Amino acid sequence: MRNTAKFTTAVLAAGALTLGLTACGSDKDSASDTSGPLVVAASPTPHAEILDYVKDNLAKDAGLDLEVKEFTDYVTPNTATEDGSVGANYFQTQPYLDEFNNKNGTHIVSVVDVHLEPLGLYSHKVKKADDLKSGATVAVPNDTVNEGRALQLLAANGIITLKDGVGTAATPSDITENPKKLEFKELEAAQTPRSLDDVDAAVVNGNYAIEADLKPAQDALVLESAKGNPNSNLLAVKEGHEDDPRVKKLAKLLNSPEVKKFIEDKYAGAVLPSF
Numbered sequence: 188m189r190n191t192a193k194f195t196t197a198v199l200a201a202g203a204l205t206l207g208l209t210a211c212g213s214d215k216d217s218a219s220d221t222s223g224p225l226v227v228a229a230s231p232t233p234h235a236e237i238l239d240y241v242k243d244n245l246a247k248d249a250g251l252d253l254e255v256k257e258f259t260d261y262v263t264p265n266t267a268t269e270d271g272s273v274g275a276n277y278f279q280t281q282p283y284l285d286e287f288n289n290k291n292g293t294h295i296v297s298v299v300d301v302h303l304e305p306l307g308l309y310s311h312k313v314k315k316a317d318d319l320k321s322g323a324t325v326a327v328p329n330d331t332v333n334e335g336r337a338l339q340l341l342a343a344n345g346i347i348t349l350k351d352g353v354g355t356a357a358t359p360s361d362i363t364e365n366p367k368k369l370e371f372k373e374l375e376a377a378q379t380p381r382s383l384d385d386v387d388a389a390v391v392n393g394n395y396a397i398e399a400d401l402k403p404a405q406d407a408l409v410l411e412s413a414k415g416n417p418n419s420n421l422l423a424v425k426e427g428h429e430d431d432p433r434v435k436k437l438a439k440l441l442n443s444p445e446v447k448k449f450i451e452d453k454y455a456g457a458v459l460p461s462f
Contacts, residue, residue: 224252225433227422228264228276231257232394233302233450233458234420238277240449241440251436268425269293275434277301277441280418282332282355294426299438300419300461302450304393306336307407308344311383316346316408319387322368326389328376334358336411336418337390344409355418397457404456419461 229235235257242253256273258264264276265287275298279287284295313319327337335355342349348364349357359371372386379389380399388408396403403410413419422441424434440446442462450460 221431221433224254225275225431225437226254226256226273227437228256228258228267228273228278230261230264230278231259233304233454234277236453237301237441237446237450241437241446245440245443245445246436249436249440251433251440253437265291265293265295265423268295268423271425274428274431275422275424275437277422278420279423280332280420282417284421284423295423296426296429298422298424298429298434299442300421301441301446303411303413303416303419303459303461304457305403305407305411305413305416305459306333306340306390306392307396307401307403307410308340308388308390309380309383309396309401309406310388310408312387313408316344316388319346319367319369322370323387324370324372326372326374326379326382326386328379328390328392329373330376331356332418333376333392334373338362340390340409340411343412346409393457397454402455402457410456413459413461416461 227238229238235255238253238255242255246253258278261278261283264273264278267273268276276295281297284297287293288295308316308325319325328334332355335353335357338347338349338357338359338361339355341347346367347362347369350361350363353361372382374382376392377395379391380395380401382389391399391401393403411418422434422438424431428434447460447462450458
């Protein structure tokens with residue numbers, strides 16, 4: 188049985204948004220007491236599932252006492268790490284972490300990359316990206332980071348060309364070459380798989396692909412690569428806690444052959460190891 192604490196946005200919103208952030212924390216907080224368990228804040232899927240695998244199968248032999256706390260929002264894990272309520276978190280990408288630190292004055296740093304939830308290009312109308320016709324309509328997520336990732340995916344596969352240096356901030360206005368004269372339909376990310384009957388193709392996030400019974404490794408016309416991808420999900424701690432022996436043990440386990448096999452077997456390409 189899983190011994191995992193769950194927290195909801197509704198319960199924690201007030202505390203999460205109180206960004207006075209008691210940065211020094213308490214002398215007995217989770218982050219400073221390295222003799223106690225390492226408490227890690229995580230999103231339920233796949234982050235907490237991966238941590239639970241580590242806890243149940245690897246942590247004891249490594250001498251690691253691991254406690255997993257699930258959070259359903261993307262704010263509280265960082266604020267809790269900043270104030271010492273938890274010793275680490277595992278839920279976010281480097282671009283998100285950088286933006287969060289800049290906006291909130293937090294001091295969270297990456298320890299190790301673990302996995303990627305890849306975006307893929309899917310279609311109910313063509314079998315290959317090259318088969319997209321001139322003027323085809325492609326749905327892309329409309330939020331800043333995922334739209335940029337979607338366009339970068341298309342550019343990496345020679346479907347379009349983007350301005351140099353736009354990165355994940357790319358929008359359709361940054362397209363410099365569009366040989367197929369593709370038209371882009373910007374939709375909420377969750378809507379992209381539902382649009383596949385109405386558009387010629389759609390770029391879909393890994394988690395939404397799973398919910399739509401799409402199998403990224405088999406069904407995607409093109410798929411993000413995990414290697415060197417800046418959007419890998421990472422283990423993070425408050426700056427200064429990188430050398431905590433518990434954190435080092437967890438980082439090593441999260442990049443172990445056993446975890447790699449677990450990710451590959453359980454998620455069948457919808458989640459990819461980044462190591």
